[in-house]
Amino acid sequence: MKKPEITESLLAPGHKACAGCGEALAARIIMDAAGPDIIVTAATGCLEVFSTLYPQSAWKMPWIHSLFENSSAVAAGIEVALKALGRENEAKVIAQGGDGATADIGVGCLSGMFERGHDVLYICYDNEAYMNTGIQRSGLTPFEASTTTSPSGEISWGNKTDKKPMPEIAAAHKIPYVATATVGYIKDLEKKVKKALSIKGPKYLQVHCPCPLGWAHDPSLTIKVAKMAVQTGLIPIFEMENEKITSVRKIAKKQPVEEYLKLQARFRHLFKKIGGEEEIKRIQQIADNNIKKYGLM
Amino acid sequence: MAKPEGVVAKPGSSKEYKTGSWRTEKPVFKQDKCTDCRICVMVCPDGVIFGSDKKYYADLDYCKGCGICVEECPVDDIEMVVEVR
Numbered sequence: 001m002k003k004p005e006i007t008e009s010l011l012a013p014g015h016k017a018c019a020g021c022g023e024a025l026a027a028r029i030i031m032d033a034a035g036p037d038i039i040v041t042a043a044t045g046c047l048e049v050f051s052t053l054y055p056q057s058a059w060k061m062p063w064i065h066s067l068f069e070n071s072s073a074v075a076a077g078i079e080v081a082l083k084a085l086g087r088e089n090e091a092k093v094i095a096q097g098g099d100g101a102t103a104d105i106g107v108g109c110l111s112g113m114f115e116r117g118h119d120v121l122y123i124c125y126d127n128e129a130y131m132n133t134g135i136q137r138s139g140l141t142p143f144e145a146s147t148t149t150s151p152s153g154e155i156s157w158g159n160k161t162d163k164k165p166m167p168e169i170a171a172a173h174k175i176p177y178v179a180t181a182t183v184g185y186i187k188d189l190e191k192k193v194k195k196a197l198s199i200k201g202p203k204y205l206q207v208h209c210p211c212p213l214g215w216a217h218d219p220s221l222t223i224k225v226a227k228m229a230v231q232t233g234l235i236p237i238f239e240m241e242n243e244k245i246t247s248v249r250k251i252a253k254k255q256p257v258e259e260y261l262k263l264q265a266r267f268r269h270l271f272k273k274i275g276g277e278e279e280i281k282r283i284q285q286i287a288d289n290n291i292k293k294y295g296l297m
Numbered sequence: 298m299a300k301p302e303g304v305v306a307k308p309g310s311s312k313e314y315k316t317g318s319w320r321t322e323k324p325v326f327k328q329d330k331c332t333d334c335r336i337c338v339m340v341c342p343d344g345v346i347f348g349s350d351k352k353y354y355a356d357l358d359y360c361k362g363c364g365i366c367v368e369e370c371p372v373d374d375i376e377m378v379v380e381v382r
Binding site: 008009011012013014015016017018019020021022024025028029051052053054055056057058059060061186212218219220221222223224 | 305307308309310311312313314315316319320339340341342343344345356359361362363364365367368369
């Protein structure tokens with residue numbers, strides 16, 4: 001059968017992401033929406049490891065792996081170099097990192113990039129833990145998710161803290177564009193990437209991507225899980241321009257958080273242990289607070 | 298100019314590795330009720346569903362058999378079939 005080369009993605013197949021990987025899907029959609037005239041940096045993490053198993057690379061554009069913490073600083077350097085050469089109109093610069101690289105390890109460099117006002121789009125692939133090294137909790141791991149460093153057990157309900165408000169932290173730098181998106185709504189994700197790249201200055205886009213390995217759900221359910229996270233209110237999808245929320249994705253039909261939690265084995269303990277109902281009520285409270293705060297309904 | 302160490306010069310060379318061998322089930326496109334919505338093309342994490350005019354297929358050299366296309370097809374026109382090799 002003839003294979004049309006032309007429709008092939010800017011993230012080539014043959015990369016080693018798990019079957020059903022939400023991050024691989026997000027990266028492919030984002031590259032195709034942004035490309036082909038882009039220069040991309042990537043922090044250490046799943047995305048870097050699965051896409052560039054030496055001596056091969058899945059990327060079809062200039063791409064550089066930085067350290068864990070400085071994909072934003074490297075991107076800032078590239079942007080400045082393009083300006084110095086007078087070639088800033090030839091390519092857009094995109095920096096990428098996982099949730100750990102963004103919210104924990106690289107938050108200093110990211111803040112610097114925002115503060116100095118570099119014309120870079122930063123993309124945070126939020127799969128809610130350090131999946132590459134074996135599912136350790138990060139600053140973006142949700143409340144009561146079981147990970148290898150916040151395991152559920154006799155006296156533990158899993159991760160003790162809720163997600164760090166990274167979009168608000170980014171917006172507080174007074175940058176022109178901050179948005180959240182999800183692989184559950186691909187058209188929305190594409191639209192936000194295109195919009196972000198049309199704006200000059202630092203931009204922050206946080207993409208919620210389910211991880212079948214770390215969240216322990218069936219690989220075929222990646223999109224369903226991502227959509228359910230939005231429909232329960234746990235993951236608000238919104239845009240902020242100059243510190244103000246300018247658009248939100250309204251919840252079509254509000255779902256109880258159980259519908260989201262029961263799809264994933266990382267929340268299995270909430271349904272097995274005595275007292276789990278009380279804990280689920282606390283998660284429902286987080287979702288209800290989000291709905292109120294962002295006006296999701 | 299000499300190539301610095303650790304640099305991969307060939308873009309998209311991950312294609313040299315065929316991930317299709319990971320698969321235990323493959324998607325079969327029935328091409329019966331297809332409405333050309335192209336959702337399967339959009340949701341494939343590996344970007345290996347191709348085609349047009351209600352005739353779509355997955356590149357089985359790379360398809361990992363995750364089954365997202367089957368789950369998301371709005372008219373149930375794709376099914377997973379256990380593969381015997």
